[in-house]
Amino acid sequence: KSEEPPVSDKRQEASRSPSPAAKQPPPQQQQSAKLGATDFLWGKTLGEGAFARVVHARRRVAEGMKVALRSGTAAVVSRVHCADEEEDVGRYEVMLEGGTPLEITNLDIQHEHLAVKIMEKLHIINNNKVEYVKQEKDILAKLRTSPWVIRLIASFQDPDSVFMVMPLAHGGMLLDLIRRRRREAEAEGRQHQAMPLVEARFYVAEVLCALEWLHAQRVVHRDLKPENVLVMETGHIRLTDFGTALDQASGNGVTDFVGTPEYVCPEVLKDEPATIAADMWGLGVMVFQMLSGHLPFSASSEWLIFEIILAHCSGEKPVAFPSVVLACGADTLIQGLLQPSPEERSGIADAKTHPFFEGLANDEEALRAMDAPFRPGRNPEVDSEPLVQFSQAWLLEQSMLAGEGADEAELVMMEEMTSGAAASTGKLQRISIQRQDLSRWTRFVREDETILHAGPTWKRKGLFSKFRILILTSDHRLVYIDPNEMEMKGFIPWSPEQPVRVNTIDSKHFDIISPLDNQRAYHFMVSSPQELKVWTTMINSALHAQRDKYPERAPPIEEPSLARMSSSSLSFFRKKSPM
Structure with a gap:
């Protein structure tokens, strides 16, 4: 059922020669000169991934540039009287x-x-992701005429970074819309519900048509999920993030284990090659999520998620459908998309004719022409945001302010975990935090230890920050957790002979230095000076307690100081600060 789809004459022609509209980019983008970071004005961070930061920007107005006027006409800039930094x-x-x-x-x-x-x-380079970056650029260039794929406007580099310029999605990620609808449903007392049927049907149909276009070009996305579906100003969607995609026509594509655990298909778990059927499995997970607001395969670790997926495939514990899925008949659609065998899994043609769509997915042009049930329009915050010139100091500031771009779920978690926090001094004692349920994190500590303090932080590595729960235990351990995936991401090495030390950078940032890890500095940011005081007090109290317990093994403890920054922090600031 998931056989390779035939490529229509129309699509073959589209892949060979772009349409006249596709040949004419927006007026502001018709520039022959090579672009660089200084040709743009820059705003806030929109989102972060493991290896990239996405930032709001726009082109600086320059002589010879074609611009679109609000009056509806086009013009060419002949002279700049006053630069547009403000x-x-x-x-x-x-x-x-x-x-x-x-x-x-x-x-x-x-x-x-x-x-x-x-x-x-x-x-x-350090994470061996060079091929991922190259293939994303190549695949986006190949798909530049697609109405379903985010357009790569330009790409360039400087000595430190690689830049890929794309249109801004004013509606954000499809995941944002799913979460919003789920919160609205819960506020009305409706559990296990998210998108209304009309909305879900529309977006499933659009993703299905996007996959049809993608597979016709012999490209497999391999990481299809709501985070990689963007909602544009009109409410229609574009696929993004092709770093792990596979171009079957050219043979290009990283062959490592790729994908997101909750959306990965069973054949990939069995080390079999991913085909277009892998994207159909991901679509099945998304249909379930759009309607119910929940994932069909979810657990506290990747290993457990994989076990649940395989239990579904073996028939030992198949996916159970909530009433909202059964009521609209989407259960049989999802069952077809979540078939264990790629050969038996529903393909594009099977899915498009399913009664769930009521014919909506059969006419791609009509679908693209219709008004979306959700139309975000232009984001007023984006239109009014003050923009600045590019500098390494600005780029550093974006990494240090990563927490200010947190999504609502992260902010709620931070508020819940830091409200009512009280610092303790002297001997080691457990902090009581109002509304915080520390039992959530006990799975990540040993049976013979307790949690002394757990709190939300943003952990920075290089220029990228991730939302993490930092945990201090009674056995003098520091571990950090991804609260969204409920997975331990790492720990900070610490022993009586080589204890950590805490260096305060400013009122919200601090480093934990690990001599056992070659003096590595682990960089953290918290929400307030009060929470910073809690962390420094608790860690130093633990150091004192450890010294009292092992006096013969412990070296003298150094107290934290604002004036004493770690060597790695200093080198980072020296490298990134403008001369």
Whole structure:
């Protein structure tokens, strides 16, 4: 059922020669000169991945640039009277299409807001991700005419980073919409529900048509999930994040184990090659999630998730459908998409004709032309955000302010875990935190130890920060957890002979230095000076307690100091600060 789909003459022609509309990028992007970071103005971080940061930006207005005016006409900038570093003072002289000169300001220009993916070269090289970056650029270039794939406007690099410029999705990720609908349903007392049927049907149909287009070009996404589906200003979708995609036509594509545990298909778990059927499995998981707000395969660790997937495939414990899925008839659609065998799994043609869609998925052009049930429009916060010139100092600031870009779920967790926190001094004692249920994290500690303190932090590595729960235990251990995946990501080595030390950077940032890990500095940010005080007090109390317990093994303890930063922190600031 998941056989390779035939490529229609129409799509073959589309892949060979772009349509006239595709040949003409938006006026602001028709530039022959090679672009660099200084050709853009930069805003806040929109999101982060393991190896990239996505930042809001727009093109700086320059002479010779074609711009779209809010009046609906196009013009060419003939002279810059005042640069546009400040949104409301940029003044220019432009030439309209008929040759008429006109004086305008920034407020007269309909700027195209952009999302720029920034990847630090050293981080990519150290983690062996160079091929992933190259293949994403190549596949996006191949799919540049697709109405279903985010457009790669430009790519460039500087000595430190690689940049990929794409249109900004004003509606965010599809996952954001699923979470919003789930919260709305729960507020109304409706459990295990998320998107309304009309909305879910529309977005499943669009993702299905996007996969049809993708597979016709012999590209397998291999990491299909709501985070990689963007909702544009019109409410229609675009697929993104092709770093782990497979181009079957060219043979390009990383062959490692790739994908996200909750969405990975069983054949990949068995070390079999991923085909287009892998994307169909991911779609089945997404249908379940869109309707119910929950994942069909979820557990506290990757290993347990894989066990649940295999139990479903063996028939030992098949997926149970909530009433919202059964009521709309989506259960049989999901069952077909979650067939264990790739050969038996529903393909594009089977899925498109399923009664769930009521014919909506059969006409791609009509689907793209219709009004989306959710239309976010232009994001007013993006339109009004002050933008700045590029500098390494700005890039450093984005990494240090990673927590300010946290999603709502992370902010709620931070609020719940830090409210009512009280610092303790002197001997080691457990902190009582209002509304915090420490039992959530007991699975990550040993049976003979207790949790002394657990709190939300943002852990930075290179230029990238991740939301993590940091845990201090009674056995003098520090571990950090991914609370979304409920998975331990690592620990900070510490022994009586070589204890850690805490260096305070400012009112929210601190380093934990591990002599056992070659003096590595683990960088953390917390929500407030009070929470920073709690952490420094608790860790230093634990150090004192350890010294009292093993006096013959412990070296003298150094107290934290604002004036004493770790050597790695100093080198980081020296490298990134402007001269």
